[in-house]
Amino acid sequence: MEQRLVSSWSNVHSSVPPSFVQPLECRPGKVTNPSSKTIPLIDLGGHDHAHTILQILKASEEYGFFQVINHGVSKDLMDEAFNIFQEFHAMPPKEKISECSRDPNGINCKIYASSENYKIDAVQYWKDTLTHPCPPSGEFMEFWPQKPPKYREVVGKYTQELNKLGHEILEMLCEGLGLKLEYFIGELSENPVILGHHFPPCPEPSLTLGLAKHRDPTIITILLQDQEVHGLQILKDDEWIPVEPIPNALVVNIGLILQIITNGRLVGAEHRVVTNSKSVRTSVAYFIYPSFSRMIEPAKELVDGNNPPIYKSMSFGEFRKKFYDKGPKIEQVLQS
Numbered sequence: 001m002e003q004r005l006v007s008s009w010s011n012v013h014s015s016v017p018p019s020f021v022q023p024l025e026c027r028p029g030k031v032t033n034p035s036s037k038t039i040p041l042i043d044l045g046g047h048d049h050a051h052t053i054l055q056i057l058k059a060s061e062e063y064g065f066f067q068v069i070n071h072g073v074s075k076d077l078m079d080e081a082f083n084i085f086q087e088f089h090a091m092p093p094k095e096k097i098s099e100c101s102r103d104p105n106g107i108n109c110k111i112y113a114s115s116e117n118y119k120i121d122a123v124q125y126w127k128d129t130l131t132h133p134c135p136p137s138g139e140f141m142e143f144w145p146q147k148p149p150k151y152r153e154v155v156g157k158y159t160q161e162l163n164k165l166g167h168e169i170l171e172m173l174c175e176g177l178g179l180k181l182e183y184f185i186g187e188l189s190e191n192p193v194i195l196g197h198h199f200p201p202c203p204e205p206s207l208t209l210g211l212a213k214h215r216d217p218t219i220i221t222i223l224l225q226d227q228e229v230h231g232l233q234i235l236k237d238d239e240w241i242p243v244e245p246i247p248n249a250l251v252v253n254i255g256l257i258l259q260i261i262t263n264g265r266l267v268g269a270e271h272r273v274v275t276n277s278k279s280v281r282t283s284v285a286y287f288i289y290p291s292f293s294r295m296i297e298p299a300k301e302l303v304d305g306n307n308p309p310i311y312k313s314m315s316f317g318e319f320r321k322k323f324y325d326k327g328p329k330i331e332q333v334l335q336s
């Protein structure tokens with residue numbers, strides 16, 4: 001496993017191993033001249049609540065992505081969380097693996113190279129990821145890393161704050177969509193997961209990807225991205241738009257589950273991560289997930305005779321299995 005982590009060997013390679021070379025149609029090509037378009041920026045600290053809701057709803061319908069500022073998570077805590085994941089990935093490979101080995105079942109804390117689909121991916125991705133559940137109850141914390149020494153304290157605090165922010169955003173979406181404000185409270189959001197991604201510098205960025213084009217298998221995702229190093233892009237009208245780092249902002253995106261619940265009204269936008277040859281890029285994604293037994297289906301309030309459900313109902317456990325088995329073909333199996 002140690003040798004499998006991209007960070008264990010990438011600094012001694014001057015070219016990309018063949019298993020990491022993307023097929024022509026997936027390659028990012030020249031990444032030096034990105035589009036000048038950008039995704040919406042929403043100030044959550046504004047006083048016009050109704051206007052903020054409209055902005056969130058519009059961004060979720062048109063882009064499936066937006067950035068938020070004045071979101072209530074302190075800059076210090078964001079910096080601390082970002083730094084702790086950076087420090088984690090800078091540790092020796094052996095230590096990273098042993099810090100992720102406390103769960104005898106190997107489920108509740110993991111470090112992996114490339115993607116979680118490592119075994120079935122035809123091509124590998126230029127990335128290592130640390131991931132574990134982070135519910136506000138504190139369950140599973142005994143499996144989290146204990147190094148760097150403040151890991152549990154910082155990630156515990158950060159994920160509590162993101163749980164709060166996530167619910168505020170979901171409540172505003174409910175208000176905009178006409179769902180009851182508590183719609184997402186409880187089972188639909190009680191299983192959040194954190195992912196600390198590490199994208200090492202890559203000698204040939206035009207041939208590789210840090211993350212394939214995908215939609216997130218979440219209700220929503222809240223992402224803390226590197227302030228210095230670009231990499232995230234979203235696909236809009238057949239064009240890749242970069243998600244510019246904005247000081248103190250968090251990136252929010254609609255996931256596939258919310259696309260299903262809103263019967264396609266909100267879209268889980270496709271996005272990917274490109275690599276670069278100069279700097280490590282770090283990002284911290286907070287995935288809002290339902291409990292595994294919760295049924296995922298279009299909300300009764302959002303369907304009727306004129307707007308029948310376009311998605312099948314299935315448990316989140318079943319959905320997640322299909323997501324990992326089918327990869328990009330997942331949408332065909334979701335439709336009713």
Ligand SMILES: O=C(O)CCC(=O)C(=O)O
Nearest residue numbers: 197216225232273283285
């Ligand atoms: O690293 C990023 O900016 C995006 C990460 C991402 O898309 C994901 O975790 O699903």
Ligand SMILES: [Fe+2]
Nearest residue numbers: 214215216271
């Ligand atoms: Fe994603």
